[in-house]
Amino acid sequence: MNKNIRKNIHQIREILAGFEKSDFHSMTSFYFSSGFPTGCCGDASDLLGLYLLKYHRLDSEYVCGRGLGDNSNLTHAWLVCQGYIIDITADQFNCDGYEQPAVIIDKQSQFHELFDETTCRPTNIEFLNGSGIPSVLAKVLSVMQTLENAL
Template identity: 30%
Template sequence: MSSAAGHVDRIAEIAARYRRAILDSSPHLVELGVMNNFPAGACGQACLLLGEHLWSRGQGLWRLASGMRPGEGPIVTHSWLVRDGLVVDITADQFDDVDTPVVVTLDDAWYQPWDRLGSRWARLDGTSGQDTPSLRQAYDHIDAVLTGGRAG
C-alpha cells in the first residue's frame, strides 16, 4: 500500500469512528442544542468538530469548505473538510444522491457543482467564528466517548 493510500485509509478510519461517536452521543448533543438532527443540517458543526479532532490527532489543519447547490427550489447548503485535495464528509448521506455515511476521497466530482460560499479553518480555537461553549462541550463529550472515558 502506498503512503498516500495509507494516509487516506487512516483518515477514513478516524472519520468513521468519529461519526459513530457522534451517533452514540446524540442524546447529549441534542441537550446541548448541537447537531439536533444529525446528519441533516449538521454539516458545519460536524466539520468543526471533526476538524478539531483531526488536528488534535496529528492529522493536520483542515479547511471547512461550504457551498450552495445550484438549481431551482429551496436553497441547499453543505459543508465538508478539505486538505491537500482530500475531501472528508461525514454528513453527505443527508442528500438523496449519496448513500455512503463517510466520504473520504481524492475525487471531488460530487462537490464540483456546488457554488462555493467560502472556507475557513476547521478548528475550535476561535479562528472559525463558530466557536460556542456548547460546541466545545459537544467536542469534549464526543472525545470522552471515543476514548472510553465517562462522558457527562
C-alpha cells in the same frame, strides 16, 4: 491520508449517529436538528477540523457550498484536509435522490462539485472555543476511549 485517521473519522461518524439529542451541547446544530446527520454539516465539519488540528496537528479548511440542483439557497459544509474532501453528513441528501455514503474521504467528489459556489475558512481553535463544539468532541473522544479500552 493516514489509515488510522480514516478509521477514526468513520468512528466519529458512528458515535455522532448513536448519540441522543440530550448528549449534544445545546449551542450546536446537533441539538436542534431533526436527527443527525440532517442539518449538522457545519458543526460536524467544525468538530472534525478541531479533532484533526488538536490530535493530529493537521490543518484543514471548512468549505461551505451553496446551490445544489434546483435549490440555489441550499447550503452544505465539509472539510478539505491534505487535499482530501472529508464529509460525514453528505448522506443527508440521499432522501433527495443522491446516493452518498455515510463517510466521504476522497480527493475528488462529483457530489461536492455540484455546488454552484463555495467559500472557505481555516479551522481555528480560538474561534471554535466559543462554541459547543469542544464539548461535543470531548464526549465523542470519551466514547472512543471507552471503546478502545474494551478491546
